Amino acid sequence: MIAKTPAPPYFAVIFSSIKSDNLHNYSVVAKQMLELASQQEGFLGVESASTNNFGITVSFWRDIDSIKKWKENSEHKIAQEQGKTQWYKNYKIRICKVERDYEL
């Protein structure tokens, strides 16, 4: 479940969200988006966890350009819109450069 990312530098998108009570279609689309993201050029992996209605998903990318392209992906844009208007009460997205990493 810990993403096997390459040696830094690479990029991370930290997506922190509070879900609404209207999760119609959420799990289906979330699964589709995960599959679609993993097919994108520059995708390096993803990690996700949630406690009650609060979730953190971190996706890892080779470069900023790959992140931009994924953000502009047409199917992803439809899902983003549904997220904004329906599934999420609030969210925050942070675009980061991973400078160092280490593990147990």
Add this chain to the structure above:
Amino acid sequence: MIAKTPAPPYFAVIFSSIKSDNLHNYSVVAKQMLELASQQEGFLGVESASTNNFGITVSFWRDIDSIKKWKENSEHKIAQEQGKTQWYKNYKIRICKVERDYEL
């Protein structure tokens, strides 16, 4: 639950972990460390979520120096050691520079 961080740039420590079955003392020490971290110079906030034994905790910091000092904090070092030998099957820590953020 979404940390109210200032405008970028700032820094994030993404701590991804797989817990073991031996969680004796874990919740007490985790709470203490959260409190201690929040008192450190340069601490900006923290977010945490976990699904089964997989957890993601992201802490936010003003600069790399604050992260280094927190890593070297003596009480924190004791907790880190207990984490390595007892609580965690595996973990990965990623030190990141948050370059941009946006929210709903």
